[in-house]
Amino acid sequence: MNITLKVWRQNGADDKGRIVEYKMSDISPDMSFLEMMDVLNEELITKGDDPVAFDHDCREGICGMCSMYINGEPHGPEDLITTCQLHMRSFKDGDTIYVEPFRAAAFPVIKDLVVDRTAFDAIIQVGGYVSVNTSGNTQDANSLPVPKADADKAFDAATCIGCGACVATCKNSSAMLFTAAKISHLALLPQGKVEAQERALNMVEKMDELGFGNCTNTGDCEVQCPKGISLENIALMNREFLGASLKSEK
Amino acid sequence: MSNSAGLFSSSLGRKYLMALTGLFLCSFLVIHLIGNVALFTDPVQFNEYTRFMSSNPLIRIMEIVLVVGFLTHIIDAILLTKANKAAQPVKYAMDKKKSTWYSRNMGLTGTIILVFLIIHLQSFWYGYKFGVIEMAEDSSGAAIKDMYTMVLAAFSQWWYAAIYVVGMILLGTHLSHGFQSAFQSMGLRHKKYTPTIQKVGTAFALAMTLGFISFPIYFYIIQL
Numbered sequence: 001m002n003i004t005l006k007v008w009r010q011n012g013a014d015d016k017g018r019i020v021e022y023k024m025s026d027i028s029p030d031m032s033f034l035e036m037m038d039v040l041n042e043e044l045i046t047k048g049d050d051p052v053a054f055d056h057d058c059r060e061g062i063c064g065m066c067s068m069y070i071n072g073e074p075h076g077p078e079d080l081i082t083t084c085q086l087h088m089r090s091f092k093d094g095d096t097i098y099v100e101p102f103r104a105a106a107f108p109v110i111k112d113l114v115v116d117r118t119a120f121d122a123i124i125q126v127g128g129y130v131s132v133n134t135s136g137n138t139q140d141a142n143s144l145p146v147p148k149a150d151a152d153k154a155f156d157a158a159t160c161i162g163c164g165a166c167v168a169t170c171k172n173s174s175a176m177l178f179t180a181a182k183i184s185h186l187a188l189l190p191q192g193k194v195e196a197q198e199r200a201l202n203m204v205e206k207m208d209e210l211g212f213g214n215c216t217n218t219g220d221c222e223v224q225c226p227k228g229i230s231l232e233n234i235a236l237m238n239r240e241f242l243g244a245s246l247k248s249e250k
Numbered sequence: 251m252s253n254s255a256g257l258f259s260s261s262l263g264r265k266y267l268m269a270l271t272g273l274f275l276c277s278f279l280v281i282h283l284i285g286n287v288a289l290f291t292d293p294v295q296f297n298e299y300t301r302f303m304s305s306n307p308l309i310r311i312m313e314i315v316l317v318v319g320f321l322t323h324i325i326d327a328i329l330l331t332k333a334n335k336a337a338q339p340v341k342y343a344m345d346k347k348k349s350t351w352y353s354r355n356m357g358l359t360g361t362i363i364l365v366f367l368i369i370h371l372q373s374f375w376y377g378y379k380f381g382v383i384e385m386a387e388d389s390s391g392a393a394i395k396d397m398y399t400m401v402l403a404a405f406s407q408w409w410y411a412a413i414y415v416v417g418m419i420l421l422g423t424h425l426s427h428g429f430q431s432a433f434q435s436m437g438l439r440h441k442k443y444t445p446t447i448q449k450v451g452t453a454f455a456l457a458m459t460l461g462f463i464s465f466p467i468y469f470y471i472i473q474l
Contacts (some may be wrong), residue, residue: 006343006344008343019343069342069344069345071344071346072342072344072345072346073346098342098343098344100342100343100344103338103340103341103342104337104338105336105337105338105339106337169347170338171334171338171347171354172333172334172337172338173334173337173338174334174337176261204260204261204262205260207261208260208261211336211337212261212337213333213334213336213337213338214261214264214265214330214333214334215261215265215435216330216334216353216354216356216431217353217427217431217434217435218347218349218350218353218354219348219349219353220347220348220349223348223349224348231434231439232439232441234434235434235437235438235439236437236439237262237437238262238265238266238434238435238436238437239437240437241260241262242262242266242436242437245256245257245260245263246257
């Protein structure tokens with residue numbers, strides 16, 4: 001396959017950045033998108049140029065590290081996969097492919113296609129956990145009954161890998177799908193219910209403080225999420241937050 | 251943040267406010283549309299209806315509540331939009347959205363509807379209250395402001411009728427996203443009921459658009 005890449009190059013946070021065109025030839029349709037990027041970087045290094053910086057880690061769709069806005073969509077054109085699971089056979093010979101970093105004020109570009117997603121960690125740090133010591137004295141799983149429907153919903157929410165595709169595709173760079181997935185994942189389970197009120201208040205407050213936008217219910221995040229996290233979680237977060245705001249005595 | 255005053259300064263609180271005022275404004279549309287049906291009955295009845303609406307003390311109080319509702323919805327929208335623009339300062343060179351055009355352009359359709367509203371209020375509300383208006387007779391023979399003739403005159407101009415048609419189509423797109431979106435913002439989402447809410451939202455948007463469009467079109471055609 002021959003393809004033309006239009007890649008965002010940016011030399012650090014202060015650089016203005018620009019789209020640079022690269023012609024690629026003899027690309028195998030069986031290559032993953034990241035392998036194709038590796039080939040590009042090999043060529044750049046051979047020529048003595050600066051390779052394109054991009055995030056990647058497990059390369060099997062579970063770590064949430066790979067990002068990139070490929071041809072107008074986070075993780076590229078296919079549904080329910082991450083960039084590392086995208087293959088060149090999803091494109092046609094002669095295609096032009098735009099490769100851009102995730103865009104959000106809360107995700108500043110570090111270099112080229114690498115963005116700083118520390119903001120997600122900061123949201124987790126204010127409540128995305130349960131304060132129960134489970135190490136060494138784990139109790140029997142059956143001693144705390146969880147309704148099957150709740151367990152399923154909590155598990156669905158827990159599949160969020162925190163990649164940031166929801167923020168990237170949202171016209172408002174809103175982190176509500178991510179935050180909602182974490183809030184509902186824990187609020188649906190007995191261990192998480194204890195701190196549910198505080199969690200909802202603190203995580204939403206942090207999300208606002210970090211400069212993410214607001215949800216306008218367009219639903220783009222749900223479509224682009226590689227794990228198919230549903231908007232149902234945002235509704236649950238909205239309920240949790242409203243209840244917590246009214247009940248909280250702080 | 252966690253007290254009720256802080257609630258409405260949070261992102262979610264502002265969404266609740268947007269949803270509640272939006273649904274309140276929807277209820278106003280229903281009342282307005284039902285009242286307008288008097289235009290199709292007879293001129294005397296319509297003129298008496300407008301006199302009732304502009305003099306009844308309860309309606310006058312509701313008028314103030316309505317203005318507050320509109321202003322809250324508009325100011326809240328401006329605050330939210332400002333934050334949203336700041337959240338994504340750099341746009342993509344290539345961006346493919348899967349969502350509907352109208353769900354992404356509530357600010358645009360809302361702004362055009364506001365312009366329409368100003369034109370509408372200038373013509374009829376200001377015109378009725380402070381403008382030069384012909385007098386007619388009510389059912390008891392007393393003098394009454396002739397709003398009916400005023401409406402007739404306004405819609406005899408093709409461009410004025412066209413403003414209404416465009417305004418109401420945009421209102422329809424605004425409602426078709428806004429109505430069901432309000433339930434989602436309030437956290438009212440349910441596997442069983444949400445599909446019905448979405449259908450009701452679409453039906454409501456269609457009913458309001460077709461209902462309000464019928465007046466300029468009807469009065470323009472009968473005066474050709």
